[in-house]
Amino acid sequence: MTAAQADLPELPAEFLEMPEGLRIDRPDVADGAALWRxxxxxxxxxxxxxxxxxxxCRDFAGTSVVARDTEDGRPVGFITGYIRPEQPGTLLVWQVAVDAAQRGRGVAAALLDGLTVQVARQHRLTTVETTITPGNTASERLFASYAARHGAAVEREVLFEAGQFPDGGHEPEVLHRIGPLSV
Structure with missing residues (x-):
């Protein structure tokens, strides 16, 4: 077990566990290229x-997680997040990605549960926020199921309209606010 693994929680039984052959870990700088890919x-x-x-991976490792292949240690999924500076009880989930070969195994859901347990150990976590573009049903299902597992409500509102993006062609970003949490 690495020092980074020791920092991560044992997931309570009511939370999802990592699928066989994978482990949850804290990212480090050496993982940056894999997360980008x-x-x-x-x-x-x-x-x-x-x-x-x-x-x-350097500055927000404490509010992010990776799923590692237990055989070779390579990242096969990740969640990046941060604590909102003006709302220290809120974890903003920035990105969730899972390698195509690992999808459908519950990796993202297990990572999300593990991440919030990890963050709640250091912050009085009451809310998880994320933004999702319309039509991204996989993300909508992930966060709706997370809210259901945690007995929390989901509020939705448009955070950024399409016209606010300077590069054009971007869909609106809908804020999903999940809480209150009892992690």
Missing amino acids: LARDSRTLDLNSSYSYLLW
Whole structure:
């Protein structure tokens, strides 16, 4: 077990466990390139610069997680997030990606449960937020099932209208606010 693994929680029985052959871990800078590739290969996420994934793994590792293949240690999924500075009880989930070969196994849901348990150990976590573009049913299902597992309500409102994006062609981003949580 690495020091990073020791920082992660044992998931309570009511939460989802990682599928066989995978383990949840804390990302480190060496994972940045793999996270960038997973985001790129998802073909649904906004792809940030490779530099941003390296920084994310350095500066926000405590509010992010990776799913690792237990045989070779390579990341096969991740969730990046951060605590909102003006709302320290709110975890904003930035991106969720799972390798195509691992989809349909509950990896994202297990990562989301593990991440919120991890964050709740250091912050008084009451709310999870994320934004989802209209028609992204996989993300909508992921966060709706998370809310149901945690007995929390989901509020939705448009956070950013399509016209607010300077590069054009971007759909609106709908904020999903899940809470109150009892993690």
